[in-house]
Amino acid sequence: MTRSIYRTSALILGIIAAGSAAAVPTVTSDEELVPEIRHERIGELVTQFIQKSHYNQIAVDDDLSSQVLDLYIKTLDSNRHHLLASDLEFFEQYRYSLDDLIKSRPLDPVYEMYKVYRTRARARFDYAIGLLESEPDFSINETYQFDRSEAPWATSEAELDEIWRKRVKSEALRLILADKTWEETQEILTNRYKRVLRQLDQIKTDDVFEIFMNAFAHTLDPHSSYLSPRNSEEYRIQMSLSYFGIGASLRTEDEYVEIVNIIPGGPAAIDGSLKPKDRITGVAQGGDGDMVDVVGWRLDDVVELIRGPKDTVVRLQIIPGGAIPGSGEKEIVLSRGQVKLEEQAAKSSIIDVPRNGRSWRVGVIEVPSFYRDYRALSNGDKNYTSTTKDVRRLIAELEAEGIDGLVMDLRGNGGGHLTEATALSGLFIDNGPVVQLRNSNGRVSRLDDPDPVARVAYEGPLAVLVDRFSASASEIFAAAIQDYARGVIIGQQTFGKGTVQNLYSLDQYIKPEGDRGYGQLTMTIGKYYRVTGESTQHRGVDPDIALPSSIDAERYGESVRETALPWDTVDTTRFRRGAPLADTIHSLTVSHYERAKDDPNYQYLVDGIREIEEARSKITLSLNINERRAEREEERARSLARENERRAALGLEPIASLEDLEEDDQPDILLDQAAGIVSDLAQLRQVPLPQEKTARVEH
Numbered sequence: 001m002t003r004s005i006y007r008t009s010a011l012i013l014g015i016i017a018a019g020s021a022a023a024v025p026t027v028t029s030d031e032e033l034v035p036e037i038r039h040e041r042i043g044e045l046v047t048q049f050i051q052k053s054h055y056n057q058i059a060v061d062d063d064l065s066s067q068v069l070d071l072y073i074k075t076l077d078s079n080r081h082h083l084l085a086s087d088l089e090f091f092e093q094y095r096y097s098l099d100d101l102i103k104s105r106p107l108d109p110v111y112e113m114y115k116v117y118r119t120r121a122r123a124r125f126d127y128a129i130g131l132l133e134s135e136p137d138f139s140i141n142e143t144y145q146f147d148r149s150e151a152p153w154a155t156s157e158a159e160l161d162e163i164w165r166k167r168v169k170s171e172a173l174r175l176i177l178a179d180k181t182w183e184e185t186q187e188i189l190t191n192r193y194k195r196v197l198r199q200l201d202q203i204k205t206d207d208v209f210e211i212f213m214n215a216f217a218h219t220l221d222p223h224s225s226y227l228s229p230r231n232s233e234e235y236r237i238q239m240s241l242s243y244f245g246i247g248a249s250l251r252t253e254d255e256y257v258e259i260v261n262i263i264p265g266g267p268a269a270i271d272g273s274l275k276p277k278d279r280i281t282g283v284a285q286g287g288d289g290d291m292v293d294v295v296g297w298r299l300d301d302v303v304e305l306i307r308g309p310k311d312t313v314v315r316l317q318i319i320p321g322g323a324i325p326g327s328g329e330k331e332i333v334l335s336r337g338q339v340k341l342e343e344q345a346a347k348s349s350i351i352d353v354p355r356n357g358r359s360w361r362v363g364v365i366e367v368p369s370f371y372r373d374y375r376a377l378s379n380g381d382k383n384y385t386s387t388t389k390d391v392r393r394l395i396a397e398l399e400a401e402g403i404d405g406l407v408m409d410l411r412g413n414g415g416g417h418l419t420e421a422t423a424l425s426g427l428f429i430d431n432g433p434v435v436q437l438r439n440s441n442g443r444v445s446r447l448d449d450p451d452p453v454a455r456v457a458y459e460g461p462l463a464v465l466v467d468r469f470s471a472s473a474s475e476i477f478a479a480a481i482q483d484y485a486r487g488v489i490i491g492q493q494t495f496g497k498g499t500v501q502n503l504y505s506l507d508q509y510i511k512p513e514g515d516r517g518y519g520q521l522t523m524t525i526g527k528y529y530r531v532t533g534e535s536t537q538h539r540g541v542d543p544d545i546a547l548p549s550s551i552d553a554e555r556y557g558e559s560v561r562e563t564a565l566p567w568d569t570v571d572t573t574r575f576r577r578g579a580p581l582a583d584t585i586h587s588l589t590v591s592h593y594e595r596a597k598d599d600p601n602y603q604y605l606v607d608g609i610r611e612i613e614e615a616r617s618k619i620t621l622s623l624n625i626n627e628r629r630a631e632r633e634e635e636r637a638r639s640l641a642r643e644n645e646r647r648a649a650l651g652l653e654p655i656a657s658l659e660d661l662e663e664d665d666q667p668d669i670l671l672d673q674a675a676g677i678v679s680d681l682a683q684l685r686q687v688p689l690p691q692e693k694t695a696r697v698e699h
Helices: 003-017 035-053 060-077 084-096 098-105 108-131 157-177 182-201 205-221 229-240 267-271 299-306 376-379 387-400 418-427 473-483 583-598 600-616 625-649 669-686
Strands: 144-145 225-227 248-253 258-260 279-287 313-319 331-336 348-357 358-366 405-409 433-439 444-448 462-466 488-491 499-506 519-528 618-623
Touching: 035 098, 035 205, 060 098, 060 108, 060 205, 084 108, 084 225, 098 108, 098 583, 108 157, 108 205, 144 157, 157 182, 157 625, 205 229, 205 462, 205 519, 229 258, 248 299, 248 387, 267 331, 279 299, 299 313, 348 387, 348 669, 358 387, 358 669, 387 418, 405 669, 418 433, 418 444, 418 473, 462 473, 462 669, 473 488, 488 583, 488 669, 583 669, 600 625, 600 669, 618 625
Parallel strands: 358 405, 405 462, 462 488
Antiparallel strands: 144 618, 225 519, 248 258, 258 279, 279 313, 313 331, 348 358, 433 444, 433 519, 499 519
16 A cells, blocks of 8 residues: 555545535644654564564554554543544544554554544534633533543534533533632633643644554553653653652643652652642642643643742642542642652651550551662662662661561552562562563563572561552562461552563664654563462452552552453462461451451541542533532531541541641551551460461472
8 A cells, every 4th residue: 555545545534524514524734744754664663573572472463453443542532522423434444454554654544533533623622612602501400421431422513512512511610619700710711722722733743653653552551652752851851850840750631631650759759649640730830829720731831830940839730530520629739859769768667556455566667669779789889779778777777666566568659670579578588589570482580589698687477558559569579478478468459560561762773863763662571470370460469458448449450451461370489488377367357357347547438438439430420500519518518527426436626627637637547457457466476376386388
């Protein structure tokens, strides 16, 4: 198929558009949005990498092409607010040809599909601006379906008009409920929609190519990706941490900028208010600067607003990721700073747990990431910073203070250096294997404790506290502790990222054209396996004792990603497991639940999670202002009542409103539960169960 045939598709678009209103729209002239020869070279090189080195050794064929088309469409219009069913029918002609394009042919159809989307999107936002000329009637009883990801595609312009009428009304109502006047609401939304239109006009050819290449890469698995030359440089800056900002990774989701993760040691991590999945709607400078609405902005423009000189203040207006649908925005104030390695470091504390007439001292070591200062290490600095060295020191300090047990807190720890995961495991188990690694050729290698002659740093009662955001290296450590029966895993099923990625700078394989590079490819090349042979991929690590969590495992984690690699197994490797813990875990679980029934903090947590889950089940919002206001006030009243019920049970003074809550008033309920379980474990250690005294089993 030649380039001239692809050029003809633009004319075909114009002919079809002359039909019904639901036909594919006439695509406006976009001379700049055409593929370049360099894109063909990148596509050919990426295809070679995928076929030779991707873990699944995927064939780039018609079946993959079909999947790429579906994901490309989903990337363009994930909530089905712009494209029509007729557009999807038009795109069908490319279902089984994208594999041929990416290998070595012109990518014109990719750009034609994008331009169809852009034309539709322009029409939608023009229509939205027109709707703002008059104030909606907020007294009408009607609802807006905000989640259309699984809804049928609209079949006509009129159907899209109705969807957008309700969308604009819903966005206006959110602002009205935040005490904005109609004139203020009108101005904010008009500027927002005009900004989206400007952003659509600023899309460049590399942007379209990157969108498509990521649809291609994410079809392989969620962690393979392509970055354009511009975003490759942005990635380098973030990884080197050579900027002043808040310490968060961002991405665009629909028209919003969303928090992907918080960088340990950065201002956002230290403050603790900003969370993954939070959506940024506004950015303001200093303590009194005007809040700039950033919905619809390009990601790099939002990043520029957030970054700034050290020790200056930036204010973020956000919609919390776990917020109840229709709830209001909140403001977070952060002081910009440089991400410092020492602020990523593990930290310790002690919790006193009263039990059976005495106070049990439970040490806690919080590990935010698995870090190692390789630069200092390579320079011969024996005092280089590392997770394992810090934890060994903290254990010694805690034991000097007479702790009865230890909690390793890995909640929210997204991973880090594999070497640190294996080394940290070696502080708690005898020498032996920690994790297995299988590459794309099927070869399985074993990673052992890197310092087998070193003495175990801690032999007392141990628990590892995890949640759904504990991932990668965190899962390797937790799995090793569980498989060796060295301690008890407490919390929530972990994320389930058991894959290994490699980064390929494409400039090393193709000579750059002038100062324009080719970007970089991140590709999955292997999988991790526990010493038992089970993968941590997809399933993560299941806790021995589950604790309630506000993190919805049905929404977050590897298992909810459509292209996640599956769970599987390899052969068990030889290791020496400790004495079985099944009976101990049963005893601990019974004691925990008996105690939790009468624990006001625990019941407060459970009730709050139940309300959140009920709210999350909604896919529609009322557009009646009185009903929405009543729902919000009712939710706040329930929250206040739950808080005062908790306070009364604890003998604390009630509060008049939620605004009166101090940060110190909110206990870390899950950590307290873990400490209680460890104190039980310490008591059992004093009188071990008969079948668990000293037995060790060879595998």
